[in-house]
Amino acid sequence: MDSKQRFLQIYHEFIKDDNMLPSELYIVSFRYITIYHLIFGYITLYTWTSAHPTYPSPYHDIMSTYEMRTRLIIVEGLPDSGKSTTAAMVAAELEARGRNVVCVEEGAADHPADVGDHDFPDFASERATILDTWRAFAAHAEPDTTYVFNCVLLQNPMCETMMRFGMSEDESRRYISDIAAIIAPLHPVVIYIDEPGAKSAIDGVLDERGDGWLNAVIDYHTAQGYGEAHGLRGYEGYIACLEERRERELRILRSLPVDSHIIPPSSDAKRISTVVDAIP
Structure with a gap:
């Protein structure tokens, strides 16, 4: 199981909690989805730039x-x-x-x-x-x-x-x-x-x-x-x-x-x- 599949498994197990109110579920879902995009967006960028070392990164552009x-x-x-x-x-x-x-x-x-x-x-x-x-x-x-x-x-x-x-x-x-x-x-x-x-x-x-x-x-x-x-x-x-x-x-x-x-x-x-x- 890769890291993306593991993240989704944890997320689905978490939202099965029957004691959570709909509003709480919405907030938690939004936060987890946001964290997901941040984490895996970074992983994707890091992986791509590692495979393309000659391509200037955003940090490189600023510097x-x-x-x-x-x-x-x-x-x-x-x-x-x-x-x-x-x-x-x-x-x-x-x-x-x-x-x-x-x-x-x-x-x-x-x-x-x-x-x-x-x-x-x-x-x-x-x-x-x-x-x-x-x-x-x-x-x-x-x-x-x-x-x-x-x-x-x-x-x-x-x-x-x-x-x-x-x-x-x-x-x-x-x-x-x-x-x-x-x-x-x-x-x-x-x-x-x-x-x-x-x-x-x-x-x-x-x-x-x-x-x-x-x-x-x-x-x-x-x-x-x-x-x-x-x-x-x-x-x-x-x-x-x-x-x-x-x-x-x-x-x-x-x-x-x-x-x-x-x-x-x-x-x-x-x-x-x-x-x-x-x-x-």
Whole structure:
């Protein structure tokens, strides 16, 4: 005898009591029938979901609404495209909407997902250290906090893989995809500031940055890796490196399983608000 038949047997034996008034019998019957549907409805649901483990349960649906909330926003783009300004605007907009936000600038000494010194002896050691840093961040990120970073998903990896080590686009993509896989539980969103005119952007900050900065970035981009392999020299060679980097970054970004928004430089508060509207 299965559990359903046993329940019905007990119920019928119970209502045979001749001393029960009709009203009492009605109440008891209603209660037992209700209990029956609750119990066996649960058993049926449990049995079905056990046989279909990949089907989301009602509990899963409720929790997924919370878990799908974006907890990491990364602003990317070429040098001097406005990443820091945009990150600050995004953070302010999120805070105005009641979100708890931690905005960390590129190169910050206490950056939770980056290291201060990228002067690794080889790419293998750099990759291991950076991926471990990302794993630690993803594991300990506060569940009720949205983090806003810049440069750490595309710019830094591309500067190292492409510009320093001269690696191919596919090799860069695999490394960046490894990072994307680690941060996937945070449901990251990338905001990419697309500056098609690299030269005009750099020209606009030369007076502010000075010759020391310019000489350093030219040397970094042309004396090793991609620049050296392609015989690029001087200021024009540096700009050529940036233009190729932009093309690669956009292709890699579109291949990643992350939500992204590509926006023009100098986006105003209204545009940033529109972008934030689309972020869960």
